[in-house]
Amino acid sequence: MSLPPQDTPTRHDQHGRYPRAESVGDFAHNLAVVNERIAAACRKAGRDTASVRLLPVSKTIDEARIRLAYQAGCRMLGENKVQEAHHKWEAMADLGDLRWSVIGHLQTNKAKLVARFASEFQALDSLRLAETLDRRLQLEGRPLDVFVQVNTSEEDSKYGLSPADVPAFIKAMPQFSALRVRGLMTLALFSAETERVRACFVRLRELQQRLRQDAPDGIGLDELSMGMSGDFEIAIEEGATVVRVGQAIFGARALPDSHYWPGLPTQD
Numbered sequence: 001m002s003l004p005p006q007d008t009p010t011r012h013d014q015h016g017r018y019p020r021a022e023s024v025g026d027f028a029h030n031l032a033v034v035n036e037r038i039a040a041a042c043r044k045a046g047r048d049t050a051s052v053r054l055l056p057v058s059k060t061i062d063e064a065r066i067r068l069a070y071q072a073g074c075r076m077l078g079e080n081k082v083q084e085a086h087h088k089w090e091a092m093a094d095l096g097d098l099r100w101s102v103i104g105h106l107q108t109n110k111a112k113l114v115a116r117f118a119s120e121f122q123a124l125d126s127l128r129l130a131e132t133l134d135r136r137l138q139l140e141g142r143p144l145d146v147f148v149q150v151n152t153s154e155e156d157s158k159y160g161l162s163p164a165d166v167p168a169f170i171k172a173m174p175q176f177s178a179l180r181v182r183g184l185m186t187l188a189l190f191s192a193e194t195e196r197v198r199a200c201f202v203r204l205r206e207l208q209q210r211l212r213q214d215a216p217d218g219i220g221l222d223e224l225s226m227g228m229s230g231d232f233e234i235a236i237e238e239g240a241t242v243v244r245v246g247q248a249i250f251g252a253r254a255l256p257d258s259h260y261w262p263g264l265p266t267q268d
């Protein structure tokens with residue numbers, strides 16, 4: 001008998017304890033485990049597994065291990081720091097079909113790097129950045145898939161637009177013709193309290209549903225990027241179409257999460 005979705009726990013207690021993948025076989029195993037978790041969450045939610053894309057997140061992982069992940073089948077990787085991502089892109093240019101998604105906050109002065117190499121950018125959070133990115137992309141002659149980041153937990157420490165500011169932001173998007181808006185992205189509250197985590201995901205989905213009704217022409221809002229190693233089952237139950245998963249694939253990161261997301265209570 002399956003539990004009602006409301007009872008899906010977070011896995012943040014496992015945080016920092018995922019085993020480190022050191023071989024192609026380890027990666028294949030971890031990917032299979034994550035894909036099975038995704039499939040189980042889809043079954044529970046009555047969704048088609050093909051409606052959820054797994055984006056492996058390789059931040060802090062060195063080139064040698066990324067190459068193993070590639071051999072195990074990873075073809076798009078998420079990175080939260082643009083310089084690290086750019087460096088990896090250059091170093092692994094020989095892997096012609098490996099693409100990069102930048103998922104972390106971007107300073108406007110680094111927009112030109114993203115415009116050069118990224119296939120996707122998930123942390124669009126200001127008009128100034130949209131403007132700069134668009135101009136740089138026009139110069140490079142390439143388009144970019146983007147997600148608008150929303151601060152659904154309304155914590156001061158988190159990046160992203162406040163939900164109330166998203167409608168006007170979306171209305172302004174058609175002027176940036178190199179930006180292909182795909183949907184919304186969020187980082188939920190980092191908490192073991194399932195209901196508070198779920199509330200963030202529900203908020204993003206409800207926002208998407210409201211905005212979709214009168215989205216400007218050419219602005220796609222089909223995608224919801226939400227959920228990571230500790231909470232992606234809940235995100236899938238609430239409609240995630242992209243889950244960004246690092247530690248459950250690569251293994252625990254050496255540094256505590258407060259290093260990546262300033263403002264989190266220090267743990268570990």
Ligand SMILES: *Cc1c(COP(=O)(O)O)cnc(C)c1O
Pocket residue numbers: 057059080103104187227228229230244245246247248260
């Ligand atoms: C690191 C990161 C993730 C993945 O977190 P894990 O706990 O490693 O699964 C997801 N989204 C963003 C924006 C990240 O920076």
